[in-house]
Amino acid sequence: MKTERRHDIDWLRVIAIGLLLIYHISIIFQPWAMFIGFIRSDEFLEGLWKPMTMLNVWRIPLLFYVSGMGLYFAMRKRNWKQLLLERAKRILIPFAFGFVAITTLHMFIFQKYYDMPLGYFPHAGHLWFLGNIFAYVLLLLPLFFYLKRNEKGRFKKGLSAFMGNPVGPLLISLFFVVEAVAVKPQLFSMYAQTWHGFFLGLLAFFFGFLFVYSGKTFWQTVLRWRWLYIGLAAVLFGIRYFMYATEAPGYLTAIESNCWIFGVFGLGYKYLNRPSKTLSYLSQAAYPAYIIHMFVLYAGALLILPLEIPILFKFIGIVAFTGVGCFIIYEFVLKRIRFLRPLFGLKWTYKKIEKGKTLTSNQN
Template sequence: MSSLWFVNCHLTRNHIDFVFIIAHKTRLVDTKKRRYDLDWLRVIAILAVYFHHIGMPFNGDGFHIMNSESSKILDDIMVYFEQFRLPLLFLISGTGTVLAFSKRTWQQFFKERTGRLIIPLFFGVLFIVPPQTYYQYINEFSSYWQIYTDGRFETNHLWFIENLYIISIVAIPLIIFLKSKKSQRFRNWFAKMTSYKVGLLTGGLPLIILTIVLKRYYPTGSSSLTNLSETFFYTYFFIAGILFASSQLFWDNLKKFRRFHLIIFIVSSFLFYGYYFVPNTVVEPHLSISVRWDIWYGLCCLLGWSFVLALLGYGQIHLNKPSLWLKKMNEAIYPFYILHQTVIVVFAYYIIQLDLNIPAKLTILFISSFLVIIIIYRFMIYPFKIIRVLFGMKNKPNLK
């Protein structure tokens, strides 16, 4: 039985003792110690986005480049992983924001975020994304350069960088508050809540309720910041990452209750697919279309929330280990993200024209796009200081 539970059950004792123990427990995370599990999860999250985009031309879901045939099985699998690949990425970004902030003033943090997010965003919109636009609307252009003369610029997959920058800047006051003594009372309450088995899980209730409400007014899946349902959904995971990184106790509780969170994740997976595959004719006589969508969004939130809780718990045990490969991948993963969708779209345009089945095309697209991204990174980005800055990488000495 933990000391926190012991104190909670003996409220007749001196309240000062209670506050002392909680304050001791809610010590800030040691930002000088490298969190290898977070590095691994960042790499895993972005690779998950890459694999998702590899499958998009073949799942019939309206990607930039679409194969003439689509796979229902592939779509059924991808809709499941959609529920937590981006939530995980935003949550890890939230924790990373706290760790980056701990070494800087808010002015330095603002400058660092601007350099590592806005510069790659503008560079990407001007030079990385245009090939996607060209191949998607190839019949509308007389030449590639018409994109520039017509001003046909889009963010496409770089919407994540745009949203992340805005959310990071808006979250600065919250991070400053959590670092100050003024937050002690709040952190004490949060520590108490998360020390119960269902505490972290119930932290997903506001996510479920507010997502359901906002989806009634903003039902689309648009990634625009003005689409408040999607913006709230991802911001919630980002703020959760900030809160988790604000105290070692929260990480300890994630590890402590990892099995419980895994069970909830497994149960929510069965509920998700059970509802996904139930025929409309079964539920139509009993539930209105709006209620059916409410249930769907609720299950999606539960699945995503329980997944990140379980993964953060198990990650501390199985992934918090240094690795030379991890160091290299962690450095390369940001340029990899910026490049990946453009390379996929360009290669997919030609591969879908081959007289092959979907598994063969998927395999060719994966191998060719992955190799080309690695080659571009290793020989055109990694060795050059200016190019590294354009792709949001830190400078290294002795580079050209």
């Protein structure tokens, strides 16, 4: 059965991972970087954190939404056994390998930078996201296959009608409000290896699936009302920034987060839902780049921070080093060495991408 490709979803995943790299590099230039295990610059660019405070409340939830959408697309061609096997290969293997062999690398660099005794310390690190996603697949797969078997039932018809109203997506935020009120996270943006991050991710993953399951009405709604959602998000960000010094109560931040995301979905659906050769390449490269970016970033900090150059050039240098380093490792190592490919979420076989085609692991 031929199905519509959603290139905008692929683009949003690529963009979200790109923003993640910028976000992590920005942390290096903040006074509190060492408290969360980052190499810290002796000079600070605290102004960088102003835009990051807007970004950090929706960048990770967006990825969870997109991951839930990706599972819907993966289910179109697979039964539950095939899907579990595919997700284990795609998520569990890179997570397990990364836990013992990738996250340890940036800790070695951290130890070297601060002249600490070198020690082997396996940990989830930034790959906590993959562990969460696989847990969500295990938890929600029975429900998702039940919904798939009843795609012509009352629930889908009701959901489609509900998503056709601009208030529909906004009401989804109430679930996130309940999560924030019940869990009471110290900081809304503390997702990594916290119960807040787990439950918020579970909700976003679940509703990401439901958004694509509901059909075109959700996308038509966010397309038509995208500026309403972005306007609401901007107002809530202003309240958070000026009245609460960027840390508003969780219930307000939960609504702001979703408003940004719905606005981004609308913009993506309007401007990004078309194939391109660039997307074909980046959609394949984004996942391996996410896995390796932290030790490349730390290596850039190790080499560039001691240089006698203006601090802004150091920031630009680390951004360039990370981007180029990830490209070189992906293009000339991970993509071409067969036994490494599955360890970084790639298929065993390497085929050149044909011009004009966009085949991503999210939607195959």
